[in-house]
Amino acid sequence: MRSVVLLSGGIDPVSGRPAPPAGEIAAIGLALSVGGAVGGLHAGAPVPALRQAAGHGLEQVDCLQGGGDAVAVLAEALFAAPPDLVLAGRQARGGEDSGMLPYLLAERLDWPLLSGVVAIGATAEGWLAVTIGLAQGARRPAQIRLPCILCAHDAAPAPPFVFDRARRAVLRVVPVTGEEGPGMVAVEGTERPYRARPRLIGTASGGGGTVLEHPDPAEAARVLRDHLRALGMLAPPREGAADA
């Protein structure tokens, strides 16, 4: 079994420093759990985040350098030497961040894709058993025909970072001649620094919230219930909907 993990030149959302996204680390963990040869694949120049990602368990990362559309470049590389399994994070960080790349790749290669994978099980007759993580801890078993693309759930177990592995990892530059494909359908628009916008209900409540001093227990219970309901944490009562 040969697995390829797709890596982005991730940057950290808080610091803006290079750092692999959690989903890609989880993807490496899934690939390692399958066993066999595991390599990294990146469309672009060798950037620092790749070495950090490799520290989680990759010996080599091939960097497809030379431009062109990422989907086309990756598809060509995967088509030339098809692995059994391609793994990716839920979405890259630092570029378009749309999470579309694995889907476009699957479309291009005509491979099946499953996302939200938290665990990989056994293979049998060209089928791979996986577990998909859904909201609120729900799980769904699935089987998928190989070769395929799997997007890791952020909560899939992350393999530890080992500096020794990171420093020894080979970032191999593979020159490619870029083909300008349709690939990602670009959205035009104006780009500017991110501005955090408050969510609809008292979000990011860093303080200064409502304080209710020494109410009687019944009053406290009523306020709690209404607040939890307003937050959507508590289903509305049977009689009718009072949800926002």
Add this chain to the structure above:
Amino acid sequence: MRARRDPRAERARCLVPGGARPRLARAGEAVVGAGPRERAVISIEAPAFWVAVVVEAPDGRLDRWARQSVGAARVLAGAEGGVVALLAGTAGGDALGEAGADRVVPLDGGIGPDAMPEMMLAALAPFVPRHVVLAETPAGGDWARRLAARAGWPIQTGVEMLSARQAIRPVGGMRRERAAAPARVLTLPRDRVASHGGTRREGRWCPAPERPADRGRMRVGPVVTATAAGIPLAEAPFVMAAGQGVVDFERFHALSRLLGATEGASRVVCDAGLMPRAAQVGASGTVLDARCYLAFGIAGAPQHLQGLGKVEHVVAVNTDLHAAIVARAGLSIIADAQAVMPALLDLLREEG
């Protein structure tokens, strides 16, 4: 990512314009929408264009996020357009009309993700929608990307601000954002666009599309739901935690079952063996990713608060007005947790 609070800017906001006098109230909640109202029903036969929204209602109930998705479709539809909801699940047309849908097309819930884009395309074909809105849930986000990839449509994922003319979404690792005209496909995070608060819509049922042929590339089993108690603490959306102020753990457990909350605890409680070590919240225990954290009898030691890093809503019940958690909480009730727990239990049981 939680928005960083810039205390300098916040301080400036607390002053009345032009003056050094502080405003009286510092924070409050912008609760959008109100209780149920009697409304007329708007039906529309041939709108200028259609906007589609894919709605998930696995348990037959439209949750807040689903309503917001329909609300987003309404924003894009404006006065001229109509909203067609593709329903994956079992909600009633009434609820969807209430939420703002003019038409409802049921989707076969049992279909696997591989065939989903074909089925959505078949359902959308009669409407030729200008936009398709989906919630950025695990399933919705997946369907949206499959649809965009299959149809070759432009997509904007995780739109944080939406109007009829532009959609703004973060790019570049959430360091930058891009404003553009709304794309063909949009996905919506929770609590970004208000649900529809206007006049109720018809929610007329339309025939279901034909089920597309399965491509035989994947088999998806049944969803195994986790009980609140079974959700890993780090993934749980609603955590209810006990601190030193909790003595009666029978009541605590009963309440958590009734609220559907996953149980957590402070370090002291775990040290004392009253709750398992795995329940410990904090820098040295589990760091939560919950939407809501309900803390009973927890003062909020610094290391405990570090465990609340990403929690959106903190609710505290604590006897000490000056406890650190009160400063972090959106709602604090200064009272004995031991007295409030049974009262809340009674109240919830009364409601049934």
Add this chain to the structure above:
Amino acid sequence: MRALIAGEIGGVALAAAVGWLVLLARWLRGRPAAGSWLAGLRHVPRRYLVDVHHVVARRPVAARMHALAAGGVLGGSVLALAAAVSGLGWSVWALVALAFGVGGMGALLAWRRRVPGTPPALSGGAFLWLPAALAAWCVGNGLAALFMAVGAPMTAIVGAVVLGGAGGVALLRLVELGPMRHALAGVAWLAGHTRPGRFAGDGRDTGLRPLDLAAARLGVLVPADFPGPVLASFDACIQCGRCEEACPAFAAGQRLNPKALIQILSGAMRVVPPPYAGRPAPMAPVLLGTGGMAQPIVGNVLHPDTLWACTTCRACVEECPMLIEHVDAVVSLRRGQTLMLGQVRDGAARVLEASRARAEPGGRDLAARGDALATLDVPVLAPGGETDILLWLGEGAFDARYGRTLRALVALMRRAGLRFATLGADEVDCGDLARRLGDEAGFQSLAAEAIAALKTRRFAKIVTADPHALHVLRNEYPALGGIWRVQHHTGLLDELVRDGRLRLERREGVRVAYHDPCYLGRYNGEIDAPRRLLDASCAGRVEMERHGMRAMCCGGGGGGPASDVDAVTRIPDLRMAQARAVGAGMVAVACPGCTAMLEGVTGPRPDVRDVAELVLAAVVA
């Protein structure tokens, strides 16, 4: 007769020398020592007689025992050999007898240490035989000397020599079993001590040494990864248990006993280690792996929790009469686990990841560090800017509680008319946590960034309220090219009070106990300035039993809270109990870590205030 005595004592001495060479051969299989190891032998007498005995003498009973036993055995043996070889007269033999007599008294005192009951920190086993072996050697050889002096019959002399010889053989056996090994290994360790700074200048050498990140093996995985002298230091342990009595992790029931740790490391060099008869680490399952110079240590003979329980407080190092560097050993092992294997505790992995991705172990936005001071408009020094004092805020600045301390400090500095500024968002984490958790790569990367940021600004000195940052900036950055004058805020405030720029008036109130931060006290020797400040600000200052250089840790150092190994009680709870025991109504602190740990003690307890807050409360116009 002289030949018999010379043969007996000489034979035992020769066997000891051979034994030393055998040990030396094993230690030499470790990494080469920095500098010439054996050339250090010339330092041994001074280091032994001054530095070792300075520590030993803190316990007079033990010191008397050791002075008598070691002095008697060594003096008697050397003199006897000299007398036997050179054939000196009766007076010298009498002197020999006297020396052995002294040694015999030492043996008696050694016996008294474990009789009627062995104190819990002392080891039993082979140690129970030590007084008898010493007594046999001293009494036998002493009697032989006495008989020589008085010209007793040959049979008496032969009998005495046989007794002495038996004692000698027993002592040699006790070298193999451990109790007497300290004498031989101690010589090698004192000669090649890895912190020569402890024997020069102010006697403080506490900074960790940088690691060459290009080396094939980073840190320690197997015994052969330790430098030779360090291996000798493990063999030099006499199992006196002073470290174990001082260790906060041991007291809290974590899986660490510094004495057992050193014995495990000593045993790890051997396929069949001698049995250990001291207290083990609490709750630690005994690992029965086979030792050897190339066998892994952690997980094989050493429980991983032992490593992560250490708060790097140096209490054990402070107490160790053999001057063993326990913390260096722990950090070396952690470096191996972290850098080579990525085997750290989950909580530690999180802070290390945040340190890499965000240059901040808590994962917070660097721009938010100054938020606690937002209302005070403290200037931010831009690159190329100049000020008098650069205020290093540290990790505590993110904590709302410690923000109060920083605001108090800033208020005092303002009042004294000082010119100061912060680095703003250019202040990255100093790297203390990464380094103590063994992530030397993370540390060096943070340090390089911090040093670069500091080098683009001009200032006279750095002031920080965080002793961990103080230690790193003052003692560990110089090796990486960052040399500045670094001062703790208590040192600065003390200066301001002394110079009359701040006037204090004592406030009446509850009794205040000062809790020394390990990284200010033991690591930097600063224990007086905070006390002077408290004496000038508070009416009733009391001392906890453990204070100053021998204070107990709060449990917050060395990544302890991040690693969070299992414990029976919490270290800060123990420390708070010590404050209560002396009737303190308030605990004064001088470190964000101590503040957080001690404030985390639940239930009714003394208040926790930083020295700066108490000084601010006492300041008068």
